[in-house]
Every structure is written in C-alpha cells, then in structure tokens.
Amino acid sequence: MLDIYRYDEDNNAYLIVSKNGLQTAPIQTTHNGTTGETTVQQLYLKSDSSLYWYEDITLQPIPESAVKVGASAYPEAYISFKILVQGTMPTDDQWKNTASGAITDFYDIGSLHLGDTNLHTFWIQINIPAGTPPGTLTHVSIRLSRTENPVVP
C-alpha cells in the first residue's frame, strides 16, 4: 500500500499518517493565531511493498475551498493549504504561484516490472491568518488518490 509518511524527530523514524478520520497519528502543526503564522512541512509517499507499483497519483488539500476563520470576511481571514511536489524545500515564489486547495500530480512510483519502497518527498504549506481563535482544527486532511498495479516479474 502506498501511504503518506511523516518524520518523527523524537524517535528518528518515519511513521504512517493515520487516515480517514482516525486521528491516531495525524500530521500536526502548531500556529500562533494572534499574529497569524505560516508553516511548511516535509512529508513523504512510500509503498510498503515491492509487489505493487503506482500511477496517476494525485494529492489534494482538503477542504478544497479556503476555510474561513472567525467572523471576518476579508480574504486574509481564510486558512490556505498548499501542496508542492519536489525534492528541495520550495521557495516563497513557488508557494505564491501555487493555489490553495489545488490538486497536485505526483510522478509514478515504481514501474511495470519494478516495485519501489523508497521515500518520495513532497511539501505542504499551511497559513493561519491573524486573528484565528485558539483551538484545534481537524477538518483538514490530504486526499491521496492512486492506481495500484501489481509488479510483473
């Protein structure tokens, strides 16, 4: 199975992110809601089996539309959630050119005759606007779509 992994600094290990609302091991970021804060995090795609390869992989931040916080209606009052696929940390310009909630294509992992169990990097950026009331938001997630194919020896 191809899953999203995060790096656990405390245990120096890569852990599978829990899925479909289980919330047992979610991706976690903390933001200062008073001033607003943007964080960038590196995540990974990894297959746990060399018997399968994956194509038509897409990643999408959920919810698709920006999430409004508080009672304000101006554009800055919305949480933005972006994904970029590349090996190195994206630049500010790259983030600016990426739309919040956009579906991002990922390259194939493995091929018809070869499985791939390596870690493959992608990045997420979350912006919490100034004036966001304190609390825990759990209605955000990353939707991973992929076509799983058996490796042909």
Added chain:
Amino acid sequence: MARLVDSYDYEIKVISLDSTESLNIEDARQIYDSGLFRYTPPKIILSEQKGSTEIKEEEELSVKQRARNVSNEIGNMLEDVNVLLGIFNKRSKGITFQFDPEDLKNESLANAEDTLFGTMTGKITYAMYQKVLVLEDKIDKWLSHTAISNNGNLYGAR
C-alpha cells in the same frame, strides 16, 4: 489494477501568544511555586581590611577616573553640538537682516553698522552678525582682564 482514495489526517493547533497579556497574582504565584524561576541574591564578599593610605589612593584614582569619564562624555557631546552648529551655519548663510538706515528709529543701528563695518547699507548679513558676536566676546574678555588687573575695578584703581 485498483483505484484507491484515502484522506490522511491533519491536526492544526492554533494557540494565542499575546505578548501584551499580563499575569494576574494567581498566575504569578503558580509560576513562582513551580520553581522555574528563583532569585538568589549575590553573596557579600568581605574584603581584607586596607590601610587608610591605600584607601585614600584608591579613592583618588576613582575620582580621577570619574573625572576622565565625565570629560570624555563632554567631549563627545561637544563634537555632536559642533556638527549641529556646522549644519546650522551652512543653512544660515543666506539669512540677512534689513532695515532702513534713513529711518530715525533705526539711527543707533545705522550708527553701529557704520562704526563696526564702515558702511550704512541697512543690511546685516549672518556673517556680519557672527563677527559682532566674536567682537563682543573679545570685548567681554578684555573688560574682565582689565577688572582683574585693577583689583576688580573696571575703571582703574581709585
């Protein structure tokens, strides 16, 4: 071949970090009781008893050092003042005071211009004004010198 779709969980924690928030007494007490912060007053070190001559020398050195420090500070301040005066002088070059030398009410002023500069144009430039200031300073010094030479009597010994 199977199409798979999953949503991976994300938890965003939003906290409020307001630096202007003040602590109430109860918060402060809890922080103090937690033992995170403790004030330890510095220990008083009793030095060896010194002789009175030694103490006097140290005091004199200290006074000299303090005088030197004050002198340095005054020097720095004067440097700044001179810079400001330089700027002021540059800007003031164009200032000219004009009066009508024929008008009787300006008689003394016209006479002063004549005595000091040998002209009666009714125009006092900033440069002329500065010369007058220098001259006034010289006159003051001369008068003081004369008074000291004559035991405080400006007009000569009686």
